[in-house]
Amino acid sequence: MTRLQSEYSAHPWMTTEHVKVALSCVIVLIFTTLVFSRLGRYPLWDDEAMDALNGKSILQSGDTVAQIDHNIVAYRGGLLLVNGRHQGMPPLPGYLASLGLRFMGQTALAARVPFAICGPLCVVAILYIANKRWDDPIKIIILGMAILGNVSFILFFRNAHYYGPAMLMTTVIALLWLYRPEDWRAQCMIGICSGLLLLSMYSWFISVSMCLAVDTLLFRRHLFRLPVHQLACGFLRLLTPPLFAGLIVLWGWNPLGTKLAGYLQANTAWQRIQLFGWTLRDLNACEFISAVIAAVAIVMAFKGSASLSRMLVGMATYIICMTLMSTQVVSVTSVADIRYMAAALPLCIAITSNVLTRLWERYGAPALLFAALACFTNVFNGGIFSTAGVHSTINEYIHELVWPPEEPYGPTADWLNRNATSGQSVWVVPDYATYPLMFHAPHLTYAWQFDPAQANDKEFRELPAIHFKGAEFPDFIVAFGPFAKQIEALLVQFAAEGHNYERVATINVFWKDLYRPELFWRTFRPIRDFDPSRDGIQVFKKAKP
Secondary structure, eight states: OOHHHHHHHTOTTSOHHHHHHHHHHHHHHHHHHHHHTTTTSSOOOHHHHHHHHHHHHHHHHSSOBSEETTEEOOTTTTTTEETTEETTSOHHHHHHHHHHHHHHOSSHHHHHHHHHTHHHHHHHHHHHHHHHHOOOHHHHHHHHHHHHTOHHHHHGGGSSSTHHHHHHHHHHHHHHHHHOTTOHHHHHHHHHHHHHHHHHOHHHHHHHHHHHHHHHHHHOGGGGGSOHHHHHHHHHHHHHHHHHHHHHHHHHOOGGGSGGGGGGGSSOHHHHHHHHHHHHHHHHHTTSSOHHHHHHHHHHHHTTOHHHHHHHHHHHHHHHHHHHHOOOOGGGOSSOOGGGGGGGHHHHHHHHHHHHHHHHHHHOHHHHHHHHHHHHSSGGGTGGGSSSOSOOHHHHHHHHHHSOOOOSHHHHHHHHHHHOOTTOEEEEESGGGHHHHHHHSTTSEEOOOBOGGGGGSTTTTTSOGGGBTTTSOOSEEEEETTHHHHHHHHHHHHHHTTOOEEEEEEEOSOSSOTBSSSGGGBOSSOOOSOOHHHHSEEEEEEOOO
């Protein structure tokens, strides 16, 4: 019994259980505050906007169709479209977004709330199991430090995208599989959550399923010795909901029937190996888990920790599966699409807290200092060697909540809402910036999403000419940052063809959407030192003949 526990036992009204519950409530309250504070401050960025636009489409038609009023949502020239529907996108995020838009209005906050709710629910699930398994309140504090200090874990719940519900489903599946695999009610819940995970993100479902299969083969082989009828019933409970969800996906949202399937063949075997290495590097860079904690966990696993062995094997299985299924084209980037690893964030927290609680059991108070450094600074993520130096990311995030920096889409949408009238058209460069503006300034027609050759496609030939590049010239052109140079070169060509444009506005904010959840693509403080003519946002308007 620890000193704290002996003190609690002297006060019957303040038992260890009461202290653990009180600490857990404080952790959930703080986490909820960090997730929901200024949740609607930033406009939706491109992936979020796609799901929110799907939500608007669902409210209008009941389905994820591409046409919303006078606009077409055609990401990358219709990469995800089949017969006018967003077949390449999992359906659940769009339907969740539609709930927020239906009851709270057409705002970024409304779109994000259904996803953000998943964050506190996920933490409640983690703390519930921790309270059942641990008697020492200090261990709850250490777990709380690992949760509250993981800014990536917080940020991924603040997006109107699949991350929130998929992380919640993954966490519930993992906890039930680890601690109640033979309970029929747990098996039913695992099956239901697996089905919802499949409807949220296909590759996450496959990866998590592979993790369960590998865990069973390596650590749970005794389950195969159960009576045949019990095994059959267990498989039925586990597989029926995802099979039903799979039929829904095959019926209406099969990504293999879209052009997205070609991205799976874009990388060579060597590039997949390279992507695996990038993922390990960027898990540390984005502070999912520190390299030092991961190394200590591996040592502890080799010394006989069964729980850490299972978690590390699960982590390795997940990373390998996601690397094999990633649609990221390695040849055009230098970092991993770390957002695909967000499902591993709860597992990273579990590994971190497991290592730190073992150190607490062995070394006592000094381990708490080590835990504070591991959870609240980037010291063990190699901060001393990084260009940003040693800092506390959670402190930077709190600073951002109090003094949020400017972003590009809000001022641009405001300018269009003030200066462009309904029926006018706009071409946005780069193309991914089209969709945040389409959501926040929907009265315009967003032009030139398709190449000219697509005008002959059966699926698109009935669309108005404004949607095809060069067929009809838009009233406005919005160019973000360095893309303005490309536009200025094109304007010379347009003028030679009799289509003259003049610059009518320079929006004096840095052009990049640096409020994404990936830490290496996020800034917590304003960017002031930039040249508006080069790094701002330029608006061009078609001149009257």
